[in-house]
Amino acid sequence: MTGITTKNINRKLVFITPLVLFSFFVSPAQKKIRETTVGEGWANNSINAVIFRKNALTTHKTTQFIAYYNAEGFLTLGKRKLGDTDWKVKQTPYRGNTADAHNSISIAADGEGYLHLAWDHHNTPLRYARSKVPFGLELGEEIPMTGKEEQKVTYPEFYALPGGNLLFFYRSGSSGRGNMVVNAYNSAKKEWVQRHGNLIDGEGQRSAYWQACVDKEGTIHLSWVWRETWDVSSNHDLCYARSRDGGISWERSTGEKYSLPITAATAEYAWKIPEGSGLINQTTMASDKRGNPYIATYWKEKDIPQYQIVYNNGTRWKNITTKFRSTPFDLGGGGTKSIPISRPQLLVGSEGRKTRLYLLFRDAERGNKAAMARFTLPGDDNWVIKDLTSVSLIQWEPLYDTELWKSREELHLFVQKVEQIDGEGVANTQATPVKVVEVSLRKFYEK
DSSP: OOSOOGGGTTTOEEEEOOTTSOOOBSOGGGTSEEEEEEEEEOOSSSGGGOTTOBTSEEEETTEEEEEEEBTTSEEEEEEEETTOSOEEEEEEEEEOOTTSTTOOEEEEEOTTOOEEEEEOOSSBOOOEEEBSSTTOOOBOOOOOSSSSSOSSEEEEEEEEOTTSOEEEEEEESOTTSOEEEEEEEETTTTEEEEEESOSBOOTTTOEEEEEEEEOTTOOEEEEEEEESSSSGGGEEEEEEEEESSTTSSOBOTTSOBOOSSBOTTTOEEEEOOOTTSOOOOSOEEEEOTTOOEEEEEEEOSSSSOEEEEEEEOSSSEEEEEOOOOOOOOOOOSSSSOOOSBOOOEEEEEEETTEEEEEEEEEBGGGTTOEEEEEEEETTOSSOEEEESBSSOOBTOOOEEOHHHHHHHOOEEEEEOOBOOBTTTBOOOOOOEEEEEEEEOHHHHTOO
16 A cells, blocks of 8 residues: 555654545545545554544644554644645654553644644543644643643543633543543633532442533533443443533533532433443534534343434433344443444534434444434434445444534544454554545435
8 A cells, every 4th residue: 555654754744645545435436425544543453443532633714633643652643724635744752552442632722723632541640732833733741731630531522612712521530430520721821720620420439421512602511321330331321411601500401500519319311221221331412503412322222232312302302213223232341342333423414494413333234334324303214324435444433523513514534444352452453544534415315
């Protein structure tokens, strides 16, 4: 395969031209899908393609940023102007423990264009840096954020707020005994403050595994499952909270204010799901144009796990069971799992008065290809499913540019073929291309 590998980078800025690299995506000739190749990424486990990367790919104004570990485990950054096919790529001096797929990279750009990164976390001290200049790829030194609750960090996530400020969510403490920390960044002051050291309190008995989104109006939607132990089979229930003031105060979907921290006894339960249901943790949230929240996940009501949509229509919580899967499997144990389906991503769009749901996933039933299912509310009885790729991505989970979707309803995906041996194993495989895939939804679903 022709291309520039990590051995050619050596911390210098390079340009990567994708046109000579092979395609594993369907229908490029019809301009339904366009792909660009950024570089070669670590593929011995799923660290570059786990769903809780917030974010792997993000856009500020007309510049799109990407981050991944290269074949040698160095944190690598890239950027391009939207519409360009060439990426500027820079290997940073920072590395991560790539043997643990929890230790992924999360990025965000603030309102002035500075790139913020957090990486290499699994009950370990905070690793955080930001670019030296706006829209730059050269990072400054590792620095603390607030100096509070920064010794046992897991699942770092950035969220951009209207106006250019950022939020940073992470778990402090270990699985089954961790608390949710919320930091807020003022881009004008270039300063982090801790909003909450314990927004969701497991009371030393359980942990909250969350997913969140920020809608166009700046409302923060947050949902979570409770996990009683280290074992994923102890996941249960879906809970919900929202904030309309940048994460300071929180309320239920009814507008009733929470007394903080939120506990199992005080949480709003969007959907009750018992332990042992194969309920997965850390999936996705989205909102419609009216600000109603949607949660995509999976669990099994009988023998077969199905993707599920739990949403609030403005008056009550409802559930859509997809029903298009036919293969049973059991979810249990600890570590990063090798699972026959990915966790889903959900995008919510609109067409007139109708709401369009787009579910992104990977399923062994479909040859582990990237796939998308569309459903319209109201009106549809069945999901319309189409493959996005023509070859297997093995253990990839969907990641997309949330800021670009929110501002333009354009779908750009981070895609890489990756392995994952069950229980935090590491395969012996070569690096694989990191790609950005642009999907024209209207053309993709044309008959």
